[in-house]
Amino acid sequence: MAPKEGIGAMPFHLVYGGEAVIPVEVGVESDRIQHYNEDNAKRRFLELDLVDEARAKAAVRLMAYRQRMKQSYNRRVIPRSFQVGNLVWKKVKPVGDITKMEAPWAGPFTVVEKLRSGAYYLQDEDGR
Template sequence: MPKEGIAATPFHLMYGGEAVVPVEVGVESDRLQHYDEDNAERRLLELDLADESRARAAIRLMAYRQRMKQNYNRRVIPRSFQVGDLVWKKVKSVGDITKLETPWVGPFKVVEKLRSGAYYLEDEGGRRLERLRSANHLQPYRVR
């Protein structure tokens, strides 16, 4: 069993002990010199505690995932548009687009909103764009 405060390695979670490096087998390391053949009882106790060790690792993993989710969600900018809103559409970089060219074109009018967060757009001439656009690739149209 690892000492308190030290995270269990995947090897320890699987086999209930730490791995012996092949170099340690050929060279008399401190761990091999002090190895006791009567460790069978201690090993059985460690195997009994393996489930507890795995459960603690699973709890730490859940807490880590929760922190990751909160950190990600803190930076997400939710975007929602209504029918009739004017929006900018992101330009896909094709060919020789330079960094000085604008990444947004528009304005486009939102014609239809789907539940999935996708939108059908219409250009200034009243022509409906064939492809759906995700809210991730749209920005509100604001005139400054």
């Protein structure tokens, strides 16, 4: 099984600290079962000491991957700001039985208040 992109270690290894042995390998003598000895147990305990380090490395790689994804997404975003009194259209998310011919927006709405978070309070033509 190949490692997940951006993480670098297999999930089983991150959780349990070792390689998974599938039931087929237990029933049929594989190399892993045939060449098992007590030194493997000692090596296993040494590997368990390194599990926390492997998890930390995977977490760092995952954060770097998420940062690259965020930068890639934000590069394509076009920032827009509106002032109080501007007329705007609001995008309508399709719910239920909406046909292709219906407009994907509603409005016009008047910007009533601009919030610090980048959100806006809107008012329609009827004052709602």
